[in-house]
Amino acid sequence: MWIQDGRVLAITGGEYATAENIRAALSGTGFQFKAKQEVRLEKDKPLFINGNGGSGEQLLYQSVLSTRLPADIGGDSRRKDRILAYNMPLPDLYFVAYSEIFRFHDHHNRLLLEVSDSLRQRILWEGSPHLTGNFATDAPYLNWMDQNQYCYSLVLPQEQPREVLNAIMREDLNRLFNQYLGIKGSLQRRKVDCLVLVRTSRKDLLASKGAPEQRISDEQTFQLQNKPFRQLVSALQYKYKLQPLPIVDETGYTGNIDIRLPQPLHDLDQLRVALKAYGLDLRPARRKLDMLVISEVERKLRFE
Numbered sequence: 001m002w003i004q005d006g007r008v009l010a011i012t013g014g015e016y017a018t019a020e021n022i023r024a025a026l027s028g029t030g031f032q033f034k035a036k037q038e039v040r041l042e043k044d045k046p047l048f049i050n051g052n053g054g055s056g057e058q059l060l061y062q063s064v065l066s067t068r069l070p071a072d073i074g075g076d077s078r079r080k081d082r083i084l085a086y087n088m089p090l091p092d093l094y095f096v097a098y099s100e101i102f103r104f105h106d107h108h109n110r111l112l113l114e115v116s117d118s119l120r121q122r123i124l125w126e127g128s129p130h131l132t133g134n135f136a137t138d139a140p141y142l143n144w145m146d147q148n149q150y151c152y153s154l155v156l157p158q159e160q161p162r163e164v165l166n167a168i169m170r171e172d173l174n175r176l177f178n179q180y181l182g183i184k185g186s187l188q189r190r191k192v193d194c195l196v197l198v199r200t201s202r203k204d205l206l207a208s209k210g211a212p213e214q215r216i217s218d219e220q221t222f223q224l225q226n227k228p229f230r231q232l233v234s235a236l237q238y239k240y241k242l243q244p245l246p247i248v249d250e251t252g253y254t255g256n257i258d259i260r261l262p263q264p265l266h267d268l269d270q271l272r273v274a275l276k277a278y279g280l281d282l283r284p285a286r287r288k289l290d291m292l293v294i295s296e297v298e299r300k301l302r303f304e
Helices: 019-027 090-097 117-123 135-148 162-180 229-239 268-276
Strands: 002-004 007-010 062-067 075-079 082-089 111-114 149-155 183-199 214-217 221-228 247-249 256-262 280-296
Touching: 002 019, 062 162, 082 090, 082 162, 090 117, 090 149, 090 162, 090 183, 090 280, 111 183, 117 135, 135 149, 149 162, 162 183, 221 229, 229 247, 229 256, 247 280, 256 268, 268 280
Parallel strands: 111 280, 183 247
Antiparallel strands: 002 007, 062 149, 075 082, 082 149, 183 280, 214 221, 221 256
């Protein structure tokens, strides 16, 4: 700190304390300098948390894994340079990291756990995932969420393709959960039980007659009128998302269709009878599918 006649002339680094600058200050001509900046930095605390080291405007890259936020929210969002997943069980974090492979309806029946029973209880809640409003009934699930849901945040210095962000997220999850729980997640091609949608007739009983496009889904009926066949497949996959068997489309059908089916679509026996009228069937089979496999590994370090 440079002080003359009770007045602060400058606050600089020690490198400016040269004979030349001292003479300039004494003569009143002054000298050029870079003002010294102070930043509060506690070296035993995380950088940029609660202003430690500044506001974080200089941040180039960051990945963070945390326990559940104390709020009744959950989900994920992304931009081309970042991913945020919050208040999710462990498998859902991996499904976000494999979002170019899996869709929302895959999160239950495209998962294989190859872990001990104790780890399984931490990874997957196998009771009802719905809160009833009765605290005594809901307490076990609320406690499980507090202990076994997580948040993940990734920030990159520039925009990247989705598959690049996902690959970084997968590396982070495996690195962190390897140490924390002794597990890893991977994409594997496995032969599994499933329901296969097939055609049973060479005659096209689905082709639309060309009426105006319409989709109806109420308590009694599911109906597509002049809609793409893929909408039927998506509706079935969504309705069966909590069932153990994934649905695989092997019809090869690509045109627009007219179809009317009774609800509920997840009544498999009733659904198969209704599909028969359109030359379709949903048959149990085994197929090789991409599966998210969570398996145990040996922990080299322990965080607990």
